[in-house]
Amino acid sequence: MNARAADEAARSGSAAEGTPEPAPTPVTGPRLVAEPRTDGVDAAVAAARRLVTALLRAGDGTGADMTEIAARLDAVTGRLTEKAPTVPERLAEMWRGEGVTRHDPVTGPENAIAPPLVLHGREDRSIEGVVTLDLPYQGPPGHVHGGVSALLLDHTLGVANHWAGTSGMTAELTLRYLRPTPLFEPLTVTGRQVSVDGSRIRTVGEITAGGRVCVTAEGLFVNKQLPRPS
Amino acid sequence: MNARAADEAARSGSAAEGTPEPAPTPVTGPRLVAEPRTDGVDAAVAAARRLVTALLRAGDGTGADMTEIAARLDAVTGRLTEKAPTVPERLAEMWRGEGVTRHDPVTGPENAIAPPLVLHGREDRSIEGVVTLDLPYQGPPGHVHGGVSALLLDHTLGVANHWAGTSGMTAELTLRYLRPTPLFEPLTVTGRQVSVDGSRIRTVGEITAGGRVCVTAEGLFVNKQLPRPS
Numbered sequence: 175m176n177a178r179a180a181d182e183a184a185r186s187g188s189a190a191e192g193t194p195e196p197a198p199t200p201v202t203g204p205r206l207v208a209e210p211r212t213d214g215v216d217a218a219v220a221a222a223r224r225l226v227t228a229l230l231r232a233g234d235g236t237g238a239d240m241t242e243i244a245a246r247l248d249a250v251t252g253r254l255t256e257k258a259p260t261v262p263e264r265l266a267e268m269w270r271g272e273g274v275t276r277h278d279p280v281t282g283p284e285n286a287i288a289p290p291l292v293l294h295g296r297e298d299r300s301i302e303g304v305v306t307l308d309l310p311y312q313g314p315p316g317h318v319h320g321g322v323s324a325l326l327l328d329h330t331l332g333v334a335n336h337w338a339g340t341s342g343m344t345a346e347l348t349l350r351y352l353r354p355t356p357l358f359e360p361l362t363v364t365g366r367q368v369s370v371d372g373s374r375i376r377t378v379g380e381i382t383a384g385g386r387v388c389v390t391a392e393g394l395f396v397n398k399q400l401p402r403p404s
Numbered sequence: 405m406n407a408r409a410a411d412e413a414a415r416s417g418s419a420a421e422g423t424p425e426p427a428p429t430p431v432t433g434p435r436l437v438a439e440p441r442t443d444g445v446d447a448a449v450a451a452a453r454r455l456v457t458a459l460l461r462a463g464d465g466t467g468a469d470m471t472e473i474a475a476r477l478d479a480v481t482g483r484l485t486e487k488a489p490t491v492p493e494r495l496a497e498m499w500r501g502e503g504v505t506r507h508d509p510v511t512g513p514e515n516a517i518a519p520p521l522v523l524h525g526r527e528d529r530s531i532e533g534v535v536t537l538d539l540p541y542q543g544p545p546g547h548v549h550g551g552v553s554a555l556l557l558d559h560t561l562g563v564a565n566h567w568a569g570t571s572g573m574t575a576e577l578t579l580r581y582l583r584p585t586p587l588f589e590p591l592t593v594t595g596r597q598v599s600v601d602g603s604r605i606r607t608v609g610e611i612t613a614g615g616r617v618c619v620t621a622e623g624l625f626v627n628k629q630l631p632r633p634s
């Protein structure tokens with residue numbers, strides 16, 4: 175999808191946000207990302223995500239009353255803040271149980287920063303997700319920000335470790351940018367654990383567009399976790 | 405600021421979003437990030453940023469009518485979309501002139517994904533910014549996502565190149581994670597161009613919290629740019 179097609183899709187209401195592709199046939203193994211719900215906070219977050227994209231697509235030349243829009247949004251924020259738990263309570267709630275996170279900035283259905291990327295396990299022990307990114311993720315003209323590619327890949331390598339059965343925290347990550355990564359086109363993000371040697375885990379991944387590799391990642395992870403808050 | 409202090413600040417309305425610190429004494433040189441405006445789209449984006457944080461802080465247990473909130477947000481999105489330029493028009497507008505970008509996901513005042521990080525040039529040719537991150541940027545419990553650190557550093561290294569006078573695109577980026585990077589505390593993000601050898605630019609940077617280095621970055625950039633759309 176080029177910029178013009180993206181524009182038409184937005185006007186028809188079909189792709190004002192990063193668009194997850196249909197899931198491939200599932201493979202047996204742990205669930206890799208939280209299942210988005212059509213109601214509750216996930217619904218409001220999905221709407222917030224559409225809003226973030228719409229603001230960037232609109233810019234300052236539309237004549238829309240942005241001060242009034244800001245006031246409307248702040249009214250919603252005020253209502254949410256009034257009813258919110260304290261941050262320590264919320265952290266404890268977020269990290270309860272052993273399931274996948276719902277809050278993270280890559281796959282999290284409760285995080286409007288997340289495109290979101292939906293990752294699936296494959297039979298060869300690698301994982302994969304397809305995502306189309308819009309203007310919020312732009313770096314160079316019409317292309318994905320290099321740091322956004324790093325964000326997607328760091329997270330995907332972490333999830334690939336989970337899929338392979340030995341997780342850890344990132345110790346070192348090397349990204350190589352082979353060609354610009356396009357906005358408005360489906361990107362395939364993959365990850366695969368290569369080796370576990372004592373506490374050292376090596377994992378690789380890449381982002382491809384139209385079958386061509388745009389960015390590769392090599393990660394070294396160490397097999398430890400921060401304690402979950404209680 | 406720990407999680408409890410962050411919570412109190414949010415309730416008093418003072419820090420529901422990433423909080424840029426006061427600017428240090430300016431040093432002569434090119435402006436490094438766009439100046440945020442208090443009206444226009446920047447005001448609506450700042451409100452959207454507060455909303456993204458409030459949704460994550462609220463979660464699903466507040467009893468707020470999230471379906472109604474989603475409908476309110478979609479009404480705003482609908483109005484913006486109606487008045488928006490086409491994507492090709494918007495891209496041309498975004499990239500007009502030679503100034504700093506307003507759209508990027510790290511410093512951009514028009515991008516609700518950006519914390520935003522405000523960067524300043526220093527006399528030793530390095531650059532620096534201070535930012536406090538909230539729940540949208542969480543990876544491990546109570547800490548910054550490793551990919552978010554990569555995003556901040558990739559961008560900061562690029563801006564350090566601009567400050568030094570020779571810019572380029574990221575070819576390779578290596579991140580080393582020395583200790584977990586805390587949420588809710590001021591983080592100092594720095595970048596410095598180390599060398600220019602033909603078209604190859606080497607640049608380094610780091611994120612510190614309370615004077616201790618959390619993440620380092622080494623980047624190789626090549627002195628070329630993608631064409632700006634017209």
